[in-house]
Amino acid sequence: EVQVVESGGGLVQPGGSLRLSCAASGFTFSDHYMDWVRQAPGKGLEWVGRIRKKANSYTTEYAASVKGRFTISRDDSKNSLYLQMNSLKTEDTAVYYCVRVGSKCDLDHWGQGTLVTVSS
């Protein structure tokens, strides 16, 4: 069974940093692109970014709202995805989802999400 499980969320002050992790199982992690998607309380879905696989040089894409502040990385040996978030703002408060990208570029499997709250 495909599973992705996020961790690392919590309360952080504006300007602070936080690192989210996502543990993947049930599939060949190294074969897939991976995304982060977030959802602010009571709001819609917002794509955060993507990391491609080794064959594509682990290149990344980011939403403009997080570019230069957030960094996506992965460790295929640990079947893990990461989101390093720096210079956090109150508007970054959201549930962050780790998402597997399927072979058709579809976001086919989502984690349960981890809540990040940026507040003083």
Next chain:
Amino acid sequence: DIQMTQSPSSLSASVGDRVTITCRASQGINNNLAWFQQKPGKAPKSLIYAASSLQSGVPSKFSGSGSGTDFTLTISSLQPEDFATYYCQQYKIYPITFGQGTRLEIK
């Protein structure tokens, strides 16, 4: 960025009804469109990709159509478990963008 606009934003329907949700892209995206279902407090669930292809395990009561800029999601014979929020998403061009969501409520 490509803007995705869903209509209606909310919809009331009865068990047994058939409903259609529309999604319009601000520029052509071929068939690079997906639909998701989200229930309160839960993660989104992928329903459809490539505009009309059903994800594995998704019942055939869900169907998608369209290409270019105009797309629809149709749900037939509504059951209580179908009442949720539905999102469209384009993956033709970065950044990937979602529609604002359509909340489907029980009448």
